[in-house]
Amino acid sequence: MDRDTIDEAALAMLVENNWQEFVEYSGGEESAETTLRALKDAAGMDQDVKTGVASAMGRPLLVDRTRETAA
Numbered sequence: 201m202d203r204d205t206i207d208e209a210a211l212a213m214l215v216e217n218n219w220q221e222f223v224e225y226s227g228g229e230e231s232a233e234t235t236l237r238a239l240k241d242a243a244g245m246d247q248d249v250k251t252g253v254a255s256a257m258g259r260p261l262l263v264d265r266t267r268e269t270a271a
Contacts, residue, residue, distance in 0.1 A: 208243030212236060 226232040
């Protein structure tokens with residue numbers, strides 16, 4: 201991704217906040233999850249699975265857990 205024009209962290213947050221629409225647009229949950237994971241990797245976002253807090257470029261970001269489904 202072009203780091204001069206795209207804020208990957210902001211884009212990942214936008215995807216998370218509009219998850220259902222993104223899943224529909226992506227053609228399914230698996231594709232959407234793969235795309236979101238790639239965005240987060242490009243943004244340098246790390247997820248702490250214990251606290252549910254992600255960090256991007258030194259900024260703490262809250263993760264919305266309401267969209268997760270039970271396995």
